[in-house]
Amino acid sequence: MLPESIANDIRFFFNSDILDFSRVHGGDINQGGKFRSGHGDTYFIKWNLSANPSMFAKEAKGLKLLFEANTDLRIPKVLRSTEHYLVLEWIQQGSKNDQSDHDFGRQLALLHKHTTEFFGLDHDNFIGRLPQSNSRHSNWADFFAIERIEPQIQMAIESGKIDRSLFRTVQKLYAKLGHIFPTEKPALLHGDLWSGNYLFDENGNASIYDPAVYYGHREMDLSMTRLFGGFSADFYKGYSDEYPLEDGFEDRIKLCNLYPVLVHANLFGGSYARQAEQIIRHYA
Numbered sequence: 120m121l122p123e124s125i126a127n128d129i130r131f132f133f134n135s136d137i138l139d140f141s142r143v144h145g146g147d148i149n150q151g152g153k154f155r156s157g158h159g160d161t162y163f164i165k166w167n168l169s170a171n172p173s174m175f176a177k178e179a180k181g182l183k184l185l186f187e188a189n190t191d192l193r194i195p196k197v198l199r200s201t202e203h204y205l206v207l208e209w210i211q212q213g214s215k216n217d218q219s220d221h222d223f224g225r226q227l228a229l230l231h232k233h234t235t236e237f238f239g240l241d242h243d244n245f246i247g248r249l250p251q252s253n254s255r256h257s258n259w260a261d262f263f264a265i266e267r268i269e270p271q272i273q274m275a276i277e278s279g280k281i282d283r284s285l286f287r288t289v290q291k292l293y294a295k296l297g298h299i300f301p302t303e304k305p306a307l308l309h310g311d312l313w314s315g316n317y318l319f320d321e322n323g324n325a326s327i328y329d330p331a332v333y334y335g336h337r338e339m340d341l342s343m344t345r346l347f348g349g350f351s352a353d354f355y356k357g358y359s360d361e362y363p364l365e366d367g368f369e370d371r372i373k374l375c376n377l378y379p380v381l382v383h384a385n386l387f388g389g390s391y392a393r394q395a396e397q398i399i400r401h402y403a
Contacts, residue, residue, distance in 0.1 A: 121152065125166055125204050132199055133158070145315060147386075148248045153209060163195070166204035170248070175205040177244035181310075181332035182207075188307055190229045191222070193326035207328070213321035220350070223317075223325035224357025231306035231337040231362060238262035238305045238334055246311055246331040246382055249274075253333045259303070260296035262335065263378075268293075271381035280384050280392045285399060292403040299374065299402065301365040305334035311379070312343045314350070338368060342375030373398050 121129075126137055135157035143151040149167040156162065167174070179200040186194040195207040239255035239262060252270055256262040272289055275281035309316070310331030317327045341364065344350045358364075377398045384391035 121154075121164070121166065122168060122203075125164075128201065128204075129154075129164070129199075129206070161209040162198060163207045163209045164204055165207075168203050170203065171245065171250075172202040174245050174248070175200045175202070177242070178205060178330070180242065181244060181330040182328070184307065184332050185230070185309065185327065185330060188230050188233045190226045191324065192226045192230060193320055193324050195326065195328055210318065210326050211321050212318045213323060215319040216323040219319050219323040219325065220353035221357035221360075223319075224350075224354040224359075225361045226325065226357075227309075227312075227340065228358045228362035231308070231340070233307040234304040235307075235334050236305075238336075239266065240333045244331060244333075246379075247386055249382055249385060251310075251331055251333070258297070259300055259305075259336045260293075263300070264293040264296055267378045268381065271378065271385060274385050275381060275392060275395070278385070280388050281396060285396055288403045289399050292399055295402065299371060300336060300338070301367070303336060303365070306337035306340075308333055308335045308337065308340045310335075310340070312340045313347050313379075314344075336375075337362075338364065338371055339375050339378070341368070342372045343379055345372055346376050346379055374402050377402075 121140065129137060133156045138155045138157060140152055140154040143153050143163065145151065149165040149170070151163065151165045153161065153163055179197045182194055182197055185192070193210060195210055197205070197207055199206040237255035237257060238259055240253035243253050244251050252266045254266055256265065268289065272281065272286070276283050276286065309327055310333055311329060312327065316329040317325055320326055341358070377395060380391055380395045380398065384395050
C-alpha cells in the first residue's frame with residue numbers, strides 16, 4: 120500500500136478518495152502503483168521516501184521537455200510531483216499494429232531533430248538514482264568525456280568497482296573522441312531509452328517515460344536501444360527513413376553505451392564493471 124503520508128497528500132491534492140489502488144512492478148529504484156480517484160480518472164504513481172529531494176521534480180521537467188517537442192510520441196502528463204512521489208496520467212498498455220514500430224522510430228527521429236546551441240541542459244538531473252551532470256559544452260567530445268564518462272569512472276574507481284590503473288587508459292580514450300564521433304547538432308534525447316521505458320498504448324502508439332533528458336549526440340539514444348537486445352527492425356527502418364545515421368554507427372555503438380554500462384556498474388557492479396573496462400581498452 121501507499122505510505123500514509125503520501126496517501127493523505129494525494130487525497131488533499133485531488134480532493135478525493137483513493138480507489139482501486141494496485142501495485143505496478145518493474146522498477147529497481149522506486150515503488151509504483153495505479154489508482155483511480157473519486158472523480159473517475161486513473162493515474163500512475165511512483166514513490167520513494169528516501170529519494171533525492173529533487174529527483175521527481177527533475178523527472179517531471181524531463182517529461183515536460185519531451186512533451187513540448189510536439190511529436191506523436193505519447194508522453195505521460197505530470198499531475199503532481201513532490202520530494203517523495205510523482206503522479207502521472209495512466210497510459211493503458213495495448214498491442215502494436217503493423218505500423219507501430221516504424222512510426223515509433225520515425226517519431227524518435229523527429230524528437231532528435233529538436234536542437235539547441237550547446238550539448239547539455241540548463242539543469243542537472245538523474246539517470247536511475249545517480250546524479251547526471253548536464254553542464255553545457257560546445258562540442259560533443261568534451262561533453263561526453265567530462266559530463267558523462269569522467270564522473271562515472273571516478274565513482275567506480277573510488278568504490279573499487281574498477282581498478283585505478285584504468286585511469287590512464289581512459290585519458291587516452293578522451294583524446295580520440297573528437298576523431299571517432301561524427302559532427303552533428305545537439306539532439307533532444309530521452310537519455311535512458313531501453314525496452315523497459317516504453318510501451319504501445321491501446322491505439323498502437325509508442326509512449327516513452329522514465330527519461331534522463333539532455334541535448335546530446337543522437338547516437339546515444341539509438342545505441343541504448345541496442346544495449347539489452349535491441350528494438351525491432353521496423354523501428355530502425357522508421358528512424359532511418361526520417362533521419363539517416365552517419366556511416367560507421369555500428370562501430371560506435373559500444374562506445375556510446377560505455378555511459379549506461381558505467382552507470383550499471385556503479386549501481387550493480389559485477390559484470391558491468393568488466394564490460395566497461397573492455398569497452399575502454401577497445402577504443403583507447
